[in-house]
Amino acid sequence: MIHFVLLISRQGKVRLTKWYSPYSQKERSKVIRELSGMILTRGPKLSNFVEWRGFKVVYKRYASLYFCMCINQEDNELEILEIIHHFVEILDRYFGSVCELDLIFNFHKAYYILDEILIAGELQESSKKTVARLVSAQDSLVDAAKEEANSISNIIAQATK
């Protein structure tokens, strides 16, 4: 099971956090501090895993962003590495060559996408196509709602003229 997902920049800034196991706000900050200290300092040639408090943290660096997932001892690290890649590929498909800036400003969208990939700390969907379909269905709905809102506000604007 995945206990949490962290996206940390090379400077140690938090870009996204998602907690599947209960952690208090205090613990969260501590976890982030500890892990960024451990992971950001690791050399490029080393393995993508670190053992931490009896768990294992699998991380992978994409450009200047580190994707980290914390898993149980008995989980398959290589699989998690591919789940990270799966997530990044879907982000890439969604944003069109995703870069860190996309995630900074659209963190809520990244959350929606993550919610379609992972649920309750497990991979719920391994088909990129299905994820893309669901996310776009939600987006189109949002767009529709926006148009509606715009047209209503237009009507109101015209009426109040």
Added chain:
Amino acid sequence: MGSQGGFGQSKEFLDLVKSIGEARSKSEEDRIVLHEIEMLKRRINEPDIPKRKMKEYIIRLVYIEMLGHDASFGYIHAVKMTHDDSLLLKRTGYLAVTLFLNEDHDLIILIVNTIQKDLKSDNYLVVCAALNAVCKLINEETIPAVIQQVVELLGHPKEGVRKKAVMALHSFYQRSPSSVNHLVSSFQKKLCDNDPGVMGATLFPLYDLITIDVNLYKDLVVSFVNILKQVAERRLPKSYDYHQTPAPFIQIKLLKILALLGSGDKRSSEHMYTVIGDIMRKSDTTSNIGNAILYECICCISSIQSSPKLLETAADAIAKFLKSDSHNLKYMGIDALGRLIRLSPEIAEQHQLAVIDCLEDPDDTLKRKTFELLYKMTKSSNVEVIVDRMIDYMISINDSHYKTETASRCVELAEQFAPSNHWFIQTMNKVFQHAGDLVNPKVAHNLMRLIAEGFGEDDDTADSQLRSSAVESYLQIVDQPKLPSAFLQVICWVLGEYGTADGKYSASYISGKLCDAAEAHSDDDIVKAYAVTALMKVYSFEKAAGRKFNLLPECQSLLEELSASHSSDLQQRAYEFQAILDLDANAIENIMPLDASCEDIEIDKSLSFLDSYVHKSLEEGAEPYIPEHERSGTLSISNMGNQNQYDTSSHSLRFEAYEVPKPVIPIGIPAPISYPTELVPLPEPSYQRDVQPIASLGPVSDAGSTGLKLRLDGVQKKWGKPTYSSAASSSTSNSDSHRTTVSGATQPDTVVSKSRESSSYDSSSRRQPHVEVSEEKQKLAASLFGGTSSRSEKKQSGGTAAGGGGHSKVSRVSNHTEEKVRPTTTVVQPPPPDLLDLAEPTGTMSSSSSVIDPFKQLEGLLDMSEDGITATPSNGPDLMSLYSENGQNLNQNTILNEKDDPSSENTTKRTASLTKGPSLKDALNKDALVRQMGVNPTSQNPNLFSDLLG
């Protein structure tokens, strides 16, 4: 889609994100966020906020929370937002609450109703949003409120809903395993769902259920094997392929399930042989995902009742992992080796050099994993080398979690396989010095017991040698500064018990050391207590042996200090000490017999020796004793103090009975001084330690057990604390005080120790100096893997030694048995060709593209964009050229990537993304927009623009 529409928020919010992005320090960031929190607090409570505005506020709260600040003031607004009718707002609300609230938060109760309503919605997106929330927020108590609806959703026409419903049930299992027990048949039905996504999701709850009771699901073995076969034969839709591998994540989950089902079941396992063999043969060892499946196959093989052929395949796969250049694969290889070694211990030998390389690897993760492997393959022939290495490593790590683990592993291995007493003591000393405060207190207890009882052989000389060597080593260690408390406790106890036993050291020398130890750790009451008790023993033994001695001045002053101590326990010990010094040799010999710590103590629970006294008192008119639980007046322990302080008349029964002996003991003056022969009542020390009982000598004085009560009263009054005496403590004291002829120390329960000082006691097992690398490695290899030994060799004496008494044996067994079931091995000395063979680098895996570091790949790319962006912020043509440059770089990258990604689909996708109009345009648009907003990154964050995938 794309990000062009992504900046749907207000300028204000974008400014916030930007300023945080540019913050140069954590404190600056905190200041900005605190300011934002202040502002949001004000605004969010304004009346009539437009919904869209509110939505943005909620997202800003999410942002604040993500950055590690407390946004709890806005939780309620997020909860309210989930009630909204518009899906857009509802979705934001659900997102926020799933991020904000843990399953035990009070606000959850306000959401359950909404969730129930939304689960019934016609719009499947609403249902999906609600199910997402269900997975995170529904706790054990609220499961019954929604489970029925969730189960109904298993039949929903939309596969996305079915899948999420299944996952929600999986999350219910995690919270309350019994809640989904009855749903087995539903899950089985879902296993045949048309949609592979739903089928894949169903594996999670089934895995859960199978973990609870494997036997109920044996009939599913064939179905699982069939599914796995179909998946491996690419029967699933293409969209489930991942880098040319058919539905790897589903394969892995299925393999995990099969591993559970086949464990210890030959018949079930036989069904699996073919499919596992096929998958292993077909798996693509050049891609990461292929190796992930391969690893899972090995795990499965090591769990089920495997055929020799499969074991061989697994061993081959492990060999490939270990020979790989990738640290990831080496790590997996070591892990897999650790699993397989239980089944076929001989495979470790083929890989000895690879293992040793991993042991010396700079990558700490890999090193740790290798130690785990060594731990699993320890036997008495290699225990010295392995434990030595582990201790060296333990000293070097700072992480207390792993230090603890390594320390306890060292202890465990040492206890189990110790080749000699001397080595064992030295090893334990090292462990205690460096990690004493971290290891289980039981370990210290065991060590004391071991020294006291010897190794269980009927060989007194060996035992006394063991003790002498322990005493000798402790005398050297005890002066070191910063010893961990628990270690000092062991030292004090051993010095007290055996310091003068072999006549090598004089009592004054030992007691000097003990006084020093007590003085050096004046803030540690437990150590002082041990020290003073040890002193008492040393002097008692001297006096009992009829030798003349003088109390050292420092000992005298220590006693004076302690008799005025705030700790009642220390005070007690000091007075006991002084009392004992006044006794004659004969009495002392009875109280403190030499080396009697292992003798059984007989406890006369009925206190029969008091009969005459009780009888006499009754004759004199005292009221008979009524057991505490039969007394009506006394309510609880805490009442005691009050009773004492106020009046006794209301509880006449209790207090009249005690009045008779009152004048016998003056209140406030502890008994042992004035009445050395009476029972010494023992206050229960706060840290659960058995205190040295002093036996009653001769006829019981007329103080008896009633005196005990009174004295406690006196103690209470002295400190004005009513909490002191309790029924429990007095009854314990009773039984304690009636032990007869007890030597010192029944062993303390809690003892631990630690120190940073590295020990100068190299055990004889130290390895040879580094002469030549390969030779040294080979030697190490030989000492680790070589030598014939068998499981049955497992040190028997060690078992009985630390075990000693029956009850501790039990604890030991429970500690150590589980993982120690290794089959008997007949290890052959590795043939030299093997070593040579392994030393040669094998290139099979070196080209594995899965190890290409994305960072390296991007390096050139980053430089480009960095220069371009920082140099000319608003120059159109330059930007164009920048991006085309990027494009070229990307092109090269793609060529690189094609190795692991040769699918036409993927390549076209990638090339498309290079040449595709939208991408370039998108990028420019994005860039322009960002500039508009004024958020183009400064030099501090130059690579925000680089594509994550390169």
